[in-house]
Amino acid sequence: MTVLLAHNFHRTTLPSGEDVMYRRERALLEQQGLKVHTFELHNDSTAHFGLIDYVRTARDLPFSRRVYAAFAARLREVQPDLVHVHNTFPLMTPAVFAACKAAGVPVVHTLHNHYLFCANGTCTLNGQPCLRCLDERSIRPGIRHGCYGGSRLATLPVARLIRRTWQQGFLAGHVDGFITMTAFDRDLFTRAGLPPERLFVRPNFSPDPLATLDDPAPPDPSEPPYVVFVGRLSREKGVPVLLDAARRLSVAVKIVGSGPEADAFREQATDLPNVSFLGQRSQAECFRLMRRAHALVFPSVCYETFGLTLIEAFACETPVIASDLGGITGIVEAERTGLLFPPGDAAALADRIHQLVSTPNQARTMGRAARRVYEACYTPAVSFTRLLEIYDAVRRSTAA
Incomplete structure (x- = not known):
């Protein structure tokens, strides 16, 4: 099978699980x-944009004719059996879906x-978690609160994109199969109006660290315990909640990652x-840091599409x-593969951290259970099998 993959990379300075x-x-x-x-585009290319470039990008958010032409040419060159599109925001735009539709290629x-x-x-x-635009089936709350970049003006072009792809049904009319990483997200996108029969759940996967680490030893009981956070340093990832919880603890908290609010968080700590x-x-x-930690902390306050570090x-x-x-x-089963706490509740988070650090036998038992879940659900082999099932289902449905 010949597959054309399309993706719009985020900036190198803002690492993304996508x-x-x-x-x-x-x-x-x-x-x-x-x-x-x-077919790949990179947000790093915007580093030297001038005002005219930004205005053009904002204008083209719903549909870039230049990207349409370039992607149509790539389709003619490659002649793929199927196209798999990942992120299209902000440079690639939904134009790639229109090009696939015109060429008769499943996407x-x-x-x-x-x-x-x-x-x-x-x-x-x-x-705080928010679904106002989805609940009201309108982008007006997002404009009113300036949800993109903290600016109403900056939000307007994104609102045009959302109005076209969502409210005018462009995405539902041009994509043959959608992949979500969780059942929760499948239900959200069904509420948003995507056809449920075209929504497939396929979790992310991870390579096996125990097969690649030079020293895959578990936590050493003689070493001071620590918990670790790995992710983008931004408010929605719950870093302020973690810092507040750390004030109530003596255990070491290691924070890995970078992001737009990294300096502010360091100042707070x-x-x-x-x-x-x-x-x-x-x-x-x-x-290596995860393997030696007593627990990974994932304090997100947003509706994650998955959570790769989990x-x-x-x-x-x-x-x-x-x-x-x-x-x-x-993904996380309470009392089996980990512990859950109410989002945003720093006191509860501190309590859960103390619980696992003070009961290493419980932590080890949960860790072993988590490993079994990984082997059953989240390996590359399991993920590849599921992806081929989706590809085959989409190709059959478009050929019918």
């Missing part, structure tokens, strides 16, 4: 013998974010000797302490 999963999936398909071609779209109905793509408002910011680390270093911790045989919110609860 980019990680696209690269992993591209490598997986190649390793499994599929003929893979790509699958992985819904990595919520830009279909949410102006900031994260379903948060003032640090200057009086917290148990908190250390480790910056951006390689995949191998993250796996299953990476599972793969490292490390339990997870996570927000009891959205699709997270379909």
Whole structure:
């Protein structure tokens, strides 16, 4: 099978799980013998944009004629059996779907974010979960609150995009199959009006760290315990909640990652000797930190489309302490593979951290259970099988 993959990369300075999963999936398909071609755009290209460039990008958000022409040419060149589109925001635009429709090529779209109905793509408002635009079936709340970039003006072009792709039914009319990573998100996108018969659930996957780490030893009981956070340093990821919880604890809290609010968070933690910011680390270093940790902390306050570090911790045989919110609860089973706490509740988070750190036998038992779940559900082999099932289903439906 010949597959054309399309993806709009985020900025290198703002690492994204979407980019990680696209690269992993591209490598997986190649390793499994599929003929893979790509069409890729990078937000790094906007670093030297001038005012005219930004105005043009904003104008073209709903549909870029230049991207349509370039992608149509790529389709003619590659002649794929199927196109798999990942992120299209903001440069690729939904024009790629129109090009597929015109060429008669089946297209699958992985819904990595919520830009279909949410102006900031994260379903948060003032640090709290928010589904107002979806509930009201209108982008007006997003405009009113300036949800994109904290600006009503900046939100207007995104509102035009949402109005076209969601409210005018463009996406539903041009995509043959949609992939969500959780059942919770499948239900959200069904509420948004996407055809349920074209929505497929396929979780993300992780390589096996225990097969690649030089020293895959578990936590050493003689070493001081610590918990670890790995992710983008931004408000919706729950970093302020974690810092507040750390004030109530003596256990070490290691924070890995970078993001737009990293400096502000470091400033907030200057009086917290148990908190250390480790910056951006390689995949191998993250796996090593997770493997040695007593728990991974996942304090997100937004409706995550998945939460890649959850299953990476599972793969490292490390339990997870996570927000009891959205699709997270379909991944982390309370008291079996980890612990859940009410989103935004720092006191409850501190209590869960103390519970696992003070009961290492319980943590080890949960870690072993998490590893078994990883092996059953989140390996590359399991994920590839599921992806081929979706590809086959979409090709059959479009051929009928």
